Amino acid sequence: MRKNIVAGNWKMNKTFDEADELVTNLIEQLEEKDLGENTDVIICPPFPYLEMCTDYSNESYFAVGAQNVSDRDQGAFTGEVSADMLASMEVEYCIVGHSERRAYYGETDALIAKKVDQLLKNDIRPIVCCGEVLEEREAGKQFEVVKRQITDGLFHLDAEAFGKIIIAYEPVWAIGTGKTATPEQAQEIHAFIRGLIAEKYGKEVADNTSILYGGSCKPSNAKELFANPDVDGGLIGGASLKAEDFINIALAF
Numbered sequence: 001m002r003k004n005i006v007a008g009n010w011k012m013n014k015t016f017d018e019a020d021e022l023v024t025n026l027i028e029q030l031e032e033k034d035l036g037e038n039t040d041v042i043i044c045p046p047f048p049y050l051e052m053c054t055d056y057s058n059e060s061y062f063a064v065g066a067q068n069v070s071d072r073d074q075g076a077f078t079g080e081v082s083a084d085m086l087a088s089m090e091v092e093y094c095i096v097g098h099s100e101r102r103a104y105y106g107e108t109d110a111l112i113a114k115k116v117d118q119l120l121k122n123d124i125r126p127i128v129c130c131g132e133v134l135e136e137r138e139a140g141k142q143f144e145v146v147k148r149q150i151t152d153g154l155f156h157l158d159a160e161a162f163g164k165i166i167i168a169y170e171p172v173w174a175i176g177t178g179k180t181a182t183p184e185q186a187q188e189i190h191a192f193i194r195g196l197i198a199e200k201y202g203k204e205v206a207d208n209t210s211i212l213y214g215g216s217c218k219p220s221n222a223k224e225l226f227a228n229p230d231v232d233g234g235l236i237g238g239a240s241l242k243a244e245d246f247i248n249i250a251l252a253f
């Protein structure tokens with residue numbers, strides 16, 4: 001059965017020393033608090049801190065993910081980081097298709113599909129983000145938008161490959177704004193996403209896929225969001241920068 005997952009997206013935050021302190025605090029929290037066996041914790045620091053985090057992760061209870069990956073194998077692509085490099089540093093997960101990458105760096109569903117392929121080829125599990133912007137929600141287009149993102153970004157995969165995917169539904173209007181989707185809004189679209197997966201790959205694959213919610217999730221609202229049957233955890237931005245808040249979110253199942 002699918003796992004509950006809480007993944008922290010640190011985005012472009014923290015100096016090296018601050019990142020080190022955050023990981024140390026996280027380890028302290030994880031040693032004090034019992035998350036239970038069905039909850040996985042993933043941290044997604046900026047690229048330069050991955051190795052420090054994977055070194056720590058050997059001794060503790062979290063896995064490490066990157067925030068982005070190149071769609072190419074290797075070679076003359078200045079500034080890019082390949083999936084092969086990530087795999088060689090024991091990175092197990094990678095966020096793909098975050099709305100900030102779509103909005104500021106022009107990432108399309110076609111590019112996201114290529115990044116997903118690179119990750120799977122290197123045994124890294126993609127955390128694939130989808131979600132509508134405010135105007136799309138106001139026009140009632142959220143289902144159409146999410147369906148397109150999932151179909152064009154992921155449905156070229158066969159069922160076995162799809163089994164490695166984690167989905168994060170992140171309404172763009174809720175990211176970093178303090179506005180959270182209501183538990184009903186989250187459940188409605190998570191159930192819709194699971195239905196799309198079931199239609200394409202069958203009920204077993206759909207039931208085994210973790211679908212995370214992201215968008216101003218914090219200790220005070222995590223419980224009501226995670227109580228929904230199709231919400232399997234969260235992709236956490238701002239609140240992942242404080243160890244206690246992040247772990248209190250992970251305790252909300």
Ligand code: PEP
Pocket residue numbers: 009170174175176177178214215216217235236237238239
């Ligand atoms: C995110 O960007 O993935 C996110 C969920 O951010 P925040 O929690 O800060 O809204």
